[in-house]
Amino acid sequence: MGGMANSPEMRASDADRDRVAAILREHTAQGRITMDEFNERLEQLYQSKTYGELARLTSDLPDVDLRHLPVKATEKRDLHSGMRAAWGAWAVASGVNWVIWLIVSVTSSDMVYPWPLWVMGPWGVILLMSTIFGNNQPKRS
Numbered sequence: 001m002g003g004m005a006n007s008p009e010m011r012a013s014d015a016d017r018d019r020v021a022a023i024l025r026e027h028t029a030q031g032r033i034t035m036d037e038f039n040e041r042l043e044q045l046y047q048s049k050t051y052g053e054l055a056r057l058t059s060d061l062p063d064v065d066l067r068h069l070p071v072k073a074t075e076k077r078d079l080h081s082g083m084r085a086a087w088g089a090w091a092v093a094s095g096v097n098w099v100i101w102l103i104v105s106v107t108s109s110d111m112v113y114p115w116p117l118w119v120m121g122p123w124g125v126i127l128l129m130s131t132i133f134g135n136n137q138p139k140r141s
Contacts, residue, residue: 008050008055009052011050012050017045017046017048020054024038024041024058027061035086038082087131094124
């Protein structure tokens with residue numbers, strides 16, 4: 001029996017999902033898919049239950065042989081451009097929100113609720129998780 005030839009309806013494991021996440025990250029780093037597409041696929045990835053569903057996520061991408069990926073890729077902490085772009089977008093959005101909040105606070109006599117925290121928080125946490133753990137999915141509470 002071919003060890004890797006799993007039937008599409010067979011259940012996928014977390015390790016399988018992590019492998020697909022690594023493949024998707026690699027394609028994002030190489031510019032084949034955008035950050036938005038990467039995030040969409042990542043969402044679908046962690047909802048996927050079977051090999052068939054996993055296979056669909058990478059069906060339009062060339063095979064990346066993860067065995068030939070430098071092992072260091074997961075070790076080293078310098079972020080690839082996709083991650084840097086994501087942090088950049090987060091920083092800009094947060095900055096803009098805080099500026100608006102500040103203006104509103106200054107012009108109104110009352111202390112305005114710091115709503116930018118809600119913009120920064122969840123998004124920042126997810127980014128932080130992806131940055132630190134790479135392919136660990138954010139824990140769904």
